[in-house]
Amino acid sequence: MTMAEKRPYPDGQGPNGDAKRAKGSDAVEAAKAKAKAKAAEIAARFAKPPAAAAAPPSASAGASESVQDKLAAMKARMEALKAGSGIAKAPTPDSTGPRFATTLGNRRSETPKVDPKAKPTASKPKQQQEEELENPYFDPKAAALAKKRGPRVLAFNEHGKYLDQASKLRAQRRLEEIKKTLAIQARRAGLDENSERGFLVQAPPDIEWWDEGILAEPTYECMDDPSKVKVETDDSIITLYVQHPPLLKAPQDQRLVQVKPMYLTTKETQKLRRMRRAADLKEHQAKIRLGLEPPPPPKVKRGNMMRVMGEQAIADPTAVEMLVESQIQQRHDDHITANEDRKLTKEERQAKLAANQDKDAQKGLYMCVFKINTLAYGKHRFQIDNNAKEYALTGITLFNPDLNLVVVEGGAYAINKYKKLMLQRIKWHENGPPTENQAEKQAHDPKWLRPVTDTGDVKDHSSNKCILIFEGEIKERSFRKWGSRVCETAGEARETLGRAKLDSLWALAKSME
Numbered sequence: 131m132t133m134a135e136k137r138p139y140p141d142g143q144g145p146n147g148d149a150k151r152a153k154g155s156d157a158v159e160a161a162k163a164k165a166k167a168k169a170a171e172i173a174a175r176f177a178k179p180p181a182a183a184a185a186p187p188s189a190s191a192g193a194s195e196s197v198q199d200k201l202a203a204m205k206a207r208m209e210a211l212k213a214g215s216g217i218a219k220a221p222t223p224d225s226t227g228p229r230f231a232t233t234l235g236n237r238r239s240e241t242p243k244v245d246p247k248a249k250p251t252a253s254k255p256k257q258q259q260e261e262e263l264e265n266p267y268f269d270p271k272a273a274a275l276a277k278k279r280g281p282r283v284l285a286f287n288e289h290g291k292y293l294d295q296a297s298k299l300r301a302q303r304r305l306e307e308i309k310k311t312l313a314i315q316a317r318r319a320g321l322d323e324n325s326e327r328g329f330l331v332q333a334p335p336d337i338e339w340w341d342e343g344i345l346a347e348p349t350y351e352c353m354d355d356p357s358k359v360k361v362e363t364d365d366s367i368i369t370l371y372v373q374h375p376p377l378l379k380a381p382q383d384q385r386l387v388q389v390k391p392m393y394l395t396t397k398e399t400q401k402l403r404r405m406r407r408a409a410d411l412k413e414h415q416a417k418i419r420l421g422l423e424p425p426p427p428p429k430v431k432r433g434n435m436m437r438v439m440g441e442q443a444i445a446d447p448t449a450v451e452m453l454v455e456s457q458i459q460q461r462h463d464d465h466i467t468a469n470e471d472r473k474l475t476k477e478e479r480q481a482k483l484a485a486n487q488d489k490d491a492q493k494g495l496y497m498c499v500f501k502i503n504t505l506a507y508g509k510h511r512f513q514i515d516n517n518a519k520e521y522a523l524t525g526i527t528l529f530n531p532d533l534n535l536v537v538v539e540g541g542a543y544a545i546n547k548y549k550k551l552m553l554q555r556i557k558w559h560e561n562g563p564p565t566e567n568q569a570e571k572q573a574h575d576p577k578w579l580r581p582v583t584d585t586g587d588v589k590d591h592s593s594n595k596c597i598l599i600f601e602g603e604i605k606e607r608s609f610r611k612w613g614s615r616v617c618e619t620a621g622e623a624r625e626t627l628g629r630a631k632l633d634s635l636w637a638l639a640k641s642m643e
Contacts, residue, residue, distance in 0.1 A: 163203075167199065167203055169203070169207075170207055170210065173206075173211075174206060174210045316621075337349060344360050344366070344367065346359070346360065384493065385494060429457075430457055431454065432458075435451070484522070490540075490541030490544060491522075491540060494542060494603055495539060495603065495605070495606065496545045496601070496602065497537070497545075497604045498539075498549055498600070499536070499599050499600040500538075500599070501533055501535060501536075501596070501599050501642065502596045503593065503595060504589075504591065504594050505529060507562070507591065508581065510558065513551070514552075515612070515614065517551050518538060518548065521547060522540060523539065523548060524538075524609040524611055524612055525539055525609050526612070526615065526626070527613075528623050528626065529617065530617050530619075532620065535623070537608075537609075537632065539604060549601075553596065556596070559594055561589055561590075563586075564580075576616070576618070599639055600635065624636050
């Protein structure tokens, strides 16, 4: 480990005041003085001082001159620093940004656009500019976006402002009520079904849709001009190719009646039963002989009891009789149990009925329309509604003060049953007072739909009748389910039927008396 060289005391004095001279002190001092002078010269050059640089000291100067050189170099450095702080440097691309990554350094110097119409703004004071430059978190963009908050002025509402608004709202509400009333009156008025307007037929078109692509004009008068008929032209829809449409199943294939087995007479049925039982017995006996099945116990009855039991019947006839009776009862119970097992459950019966109804509807759909004078009696309404649901029919019942319309659609079997119900089974001249439960349900019904008058007297239904006004086959159902609706006016009834495109039925019912 080497010891560091100690620096000499100033003016060549030792610690005790005696003069000492280190080895080679002249050369060291001269080199230090030269280095200091060079540093001062470089600092003065960067600062560009007006004064000329001092001449370097000679190498042969003594120790006293070295101290003076130090003082001179120090003064030169101080003057250079003062001169550098006073002289402005050349502007750099970003003179405001620091040398290191700071918030102030991340700002981008943007060249503002010069607006010739912009008004001159007052320059900021110097102290404010210096504070903005010294603050590293200052963002001039945010400061430019800041809006000055103006003073709030007292604004009083004018007299009658809210009164005018309220009057406008009342007038608008009154206008809406008038429009709604007019719409209800127009709907209730409807059209005159008794007139011929209910049976208007649309005029034929000037040209059929399949001829529009062949003729140049929408009229048949241009057929004589060959230039207006597109038959042999390039853009004609008639070509040499033959279009083969896809083959569809014939409609009668869906109505094929399943071939049922031939019905046999009583003697033929008995003969088949004997032959079947004989074959089964022969097979059973063969299995017993082969030892595949155990032999059955003897079938004891009251007639063969003594012959089958033999000596046992003579020894104890009472016990044998009880045994025979128990076997007879056991055979009867087995027979009843087998019959019950073959019966369908309630769910299976419902599923079978639904399958038969769907099968009946797939063969073809039919529609029947009935006209009834009045349906004030609740029993009649129940029969109409309940039977339609049991036969899985779709349609609607329209109640009206003038007439009542029943529209039903379904398969052939269900329609025939329902037609028999409406035309034969129901006695339309019947009427009676409602029960307590019926009176509660009919409390909200209109007066013309109640079976009694206001005084409590039963209405006379002796002239009430039901007639069939339409019956025919349809392509598809017009209603999704069975329902009913009360229509106070003919317009409402016509509108209800119009949703299913059956509004002509109401005019047909009005025309038939």
